[in-house]
Each structure stands twice: as structure tokens, then as C-alpha cells.
Amino acid sequence: xxxxxxxxxxxxxxxxxxxxxxxxxxxxxxxxxxxxxxxxxxxxxxxxxxxxxxxxxxxxxxxxxxxxxxxxxxxxxxxxxxxxxxxxxxxxxxxxxxxxxxxxxxxxxxxxxxxxxxxxxxxxxxxxxxxxxxxxxxxxxxxxxxxxxxxxxxxxxxxxxxxxxxxx
Amino acid sequence: xxxxxxxxxxxxxxxxxxxxxxxxxxxxxxxxxxxxxxxxxxxxxxxxxxxxxxxxxxxxxxxxxxxxxxxxxxxxxxxxxxxxxxxxxxxxxxxxxxxxxxxxxxxxxxxxxxxxxxxxxxxxxxxxxxxxxxxxxxxxxxxxxxxxxxxxxxxxxxxxxxxxxxxxxxxxxxxxxxxxxxxxxxxxxxxxxxxxxxxxxxxxxxxxxxxxxxxx
Numbered sequence: 001x002x003x004x005x006x007x008x009x010x011x012x013x014x015x016x017x018x019x020x021x022x023x024x025x026x027x028x029x030x031x032x033x034x035x036x037x038x039x040x041x042x043x044x045x046x047x048x049x050x051x052x053x054x055x056x057x058x059x060x061x062x063x064x065x066x067x068x069x070x071x072x073x074x075x076x077x078x079x080x081x082x083x084x085x086x087x088x089x090x091x092x093x094x095x096x097x098x099x100x101x102x103x104x105x106x107x108x109x110x111x112x113x114x115x116x117x118x119x120x121x122x123x124x125x126x127x128x129x130x131x132x133x134x135x136x137x138x139x140x141x142x143x144x145x146x147x148x149x150x151x152x153x154x155x156x157x158x159x160x161x162x163x164x165x166x167x168x
Numbered sequence: 169x170x171x172x173x174x175x176x177x178x179x180x181x182x183x184x185x186x187x188x189x190x191x192x193x194x195x196x197x198x199x200x201x202x203x204x205x206x207x208x209x210x211x212x213x214x215x216x217x218x219x220x221x222x223x224x225x226x227x228x229x230x231x232x233x234x235x236x237x238x239x240x241x242x243x244x245x246x247x248x249x250x251x252x253x254x255x256x257x258x259x260x261x262x263x264x265x266x267x268x269x270x271x272x273x274x275x276x277x278x279x280x281x282x283x284x285x286x287x288x289x290x291x292x293x294x295x296x297x298x299x300x301x302x303x304x305x306x307x308x309x310x311x312x313x314x315x316x317x318x319x320x321x322x323x324x325x326x327x328x329x330x331x332x333x334x335x336x337x338x339x340x341x342x343x344x345x346x347x348x349x350x351x352x353x354x355x356x357x358x359x360x361x362x363x364x365x366x367x368x369x370x371x372x373x374x375x376x377x378x379x380x381x382x383x384x
Contacts, residue, residue, distance in 0.1 A: 028374065040323070040330055040331070041323055041324060042300075043351070044352065045304065045307050046357050048307050048310070049307060050233070050240075050310070051232065051241075052246065052286070053232075054232065054267075054358045054360055055360055055362060056232050057213075057232065057362075058209075058233055058360065058363075059362065068228070069230060122323060123320075123322065125319065126308075126315070128312060145310065147327055158313065
């Protein structure tokens with residue numbers, strides 16, 4: 001539910017490119033009644049801060065993030081995730097509220113790859129989406145995140161975990 | 169503190185004596201080989217700007233941000249905690265003992281205490297609302313997001329509702345311990361699995377260590 005004070009004097013620099021009202025989703029009604037679960041300041045800071053991430057001391061490549069922020073609504077994000085799943089021949093095993101699980105069709109090195117995605121919100125303008133591997137090979141999971149999911153989600157992604165362009 | 173290495177033919181030292189790896193290994197979860205591997209890492213970081221055997225703030229930033237110097241609030245906070253003696257530089261002993269907290273085998277309690285100190289930016293022993301606000305603003309800036317002040321205040325309100333159970337407007341160690349215990353993902357930043365493979369990442373070419381490798 002949008003609160004008037006939040007929109008006052010606030011200019012969005014970039015809005016969600018996918019218009020929220022174009023999204024058709026069976027759970028739309030349920031989702032508009034309640035927002036995604038709250039992602040608090042500490043969770044937000046510790047997930048998104050690259051300054052706190054010491055793994056760069058040891059790794060040359062930037063490690064692939066499994067978390068991103070988005071300016072789109074929770075419903076839009078969920079619908080987009082479901083579409084992406086279908087694009088890569090992943091079956092949506094279940095989708096409830098702001099959480100879904102998708103499973104790949106082909107058998108990988110350790111069985112079918114299964115991925116869960118959960119949407120949270122820090123504020124109505126800032127959603128956080130967390131991927132995690134539910135089953136299957138870790139390398140295949142990382143490859144899926146980096147090579148498949150990432151480019152497919154670029155329209156709704158604002159910034160990925162570990163990639164910051166600004167000085168703070 | 170610090171004594172010269174007692175083993176001959178070691179790589180050249182800085183003007184300060186480095187602490188003996190055997191001593192450091194005995195104080196931490198690292199083996200002597202691992203401490204020697206950390207020394208290789210330490211050498212490359214500490215010589216990147218000024219070759220004085222110490223890590224200054226700029227060298228630390230370069231190491232964290234893949235050779236881009238960035239005056240980042242969070243990296244500066246970690247630097248300050250690693251700079252145990254408050255000298256403005258991190259020496260090798262500080263480096264090893266601080267990284268020890270990030271070892272997979274380090275105690276949960278140590279990790280929780282470290283995160284508390286991270287967020288308690290002015291070191292008062294309490295995490296104050298203003299400190300959290302500063303960090304939230306910094307994170308938003310990093311991802312080029314602008315939020316109205318009222319929105320940020322609301323984030324803080326809801327966060328404190330969850331964590332500040334005593335409702336006194338500040339978060340003390342007890343509240344933090346209780347909260348993190350229920351939400352262990354907040355400790356994810358406190359474990360570096362790479363520390364288990366450090367001897368493979370940074371092989372130490374010291375052949376004449378007089379200490380036999382005894383498994384810890």
C-alpha cells in the first residue's frame with residue numbers, strides 16, 4: 001500500500017521499465033495486499049557492501065553474486081522470474097507469495113539443478129532478490145546465475161551484489 | 169611487540185621486525201605454513217604503494233577493490249578494526265590475528281563481536297541509530313539509489329523494531345547477540361573459506377623453516 005508521504009518531493013531517477021500494471025499474474029491480488037517481507041538495514045548492508053567483502057584479497061575474479069536489488073514491484077519481479085524460468089526450460093515447481101522454486105529439465109552432474117528465488121523489500125522503492133541453490137551441482141548453479149539469469153533479468157536488475165560503481 | 173624471525177635466510181623484512189610465524193600460529197587457527205602463506209599475501213599488499221612492510225589505508229583499499237582506490241566507509245571500518253594498535257597502519261601480527269576471526273574454525277562469538285564492532289562505528293559499545301543511518305546512506309550511494317529521508321527513517325524504524333528489543337533507541341551487545349543468533353546470515357561476511365586454501369593460493373617459498381609441520 002502506497003503511503004502519500006513517501007512520494008512527496010521524491011524523484012525517481014529510473015523507474016521500473018516493465019510497467020507494473022501490465023503484469024498478469026494469478027497471485028497478483030494476493031501480492032498487492034501485502035508487500036514482500038522486510039529486509040532490514042543490517043541485512044541490506046551486509047549483503048550489498050563490497051567494502052565488507054574480504055574475499056577479493058584472495059580471488060582475482062569477482063565472485064558471482066546471487067543477490068540483486070530492483071526498483072520494480074514484488075509482483076513484477078515474481079512474474080519476470082517465472083518468465084525467465086520458462087525461457088531456460090526450468091519448471092516452476094512452486095510459486096507462493098514472494099518465493100519460488102524452479103527446476104531445470106535436464107539432469108546435470110548432480111541431478112537436476114533447482115534454484116529458489118526470494119523477494120524482499122528494504123523500502124517500497126528497493127526490492128532485494130536472493131537466489132540460492134536448492135539442488136544440483138554448485139558450478140552449474142553459478143553458471144546459471146552468471147550466464148543465463150543475469151542477462152535475462154537485466155531489465156529489472158538495478159545492481160548486483162558486489163558490483164558498485166560509486167564511491168561512498 | 170614483535171620479534172625478528174629467528175630463522176636465517178628469510179625474505180627481506182621491513183624496518184619493523186615481523187612476528188614469528190610460530191607464535192602467530194599458536195595464537196590462531198592457522199598452521200605455520202598458512203601463516204607463511206599469509207606473509208606472501210601481506211608482502212604484496214603492504215608494498216603496493218609504499219614498500220615499508222606495513223599496510224596503510226590506501227594499500228588496503230587497493231587490495232579490497234581490485235586495484236581501484238576507493239575511500240569506502242565499509243572498507244575503512246574493517247581497516248580500523250584490523251589496525252588494532254591504532255597506528256594508522258596494519259602490521260603483520262594485526263593482519264594474521266584479524267584474519268583469524270574470518271577463519272571457518274574461528275568461534276562464532278568472535279565473529280559476532282567483530283560484526284558488532286563493525287557497526288559500532290564510533291566505538292561507544294552501542295550501535296546507534298545515526299550510525300546505521302550513515303551506513304544505509306552509504307550503501308544506497310554505492311548502488312546509485314536515492315531515497316527520501318522519510319523512507320530511510322522508516323527503514324531504520326523497522327530495523328530497530330526487530331533488533332532493539334529493549335526499546336531504548338540503541339542496540340547493545342546483548343540485543344545484537346540475540347538477533348544474530350536468530351539471523352545467522354548476518355555472519356556470512358565473517359567467514360572466508362579461502363583461508364583454508366591459503367597455502368595453495370600463496371605458496372611460500374621459504375625452504376628453511378626450522379619448524380616441523382605438526383598438524384594442528
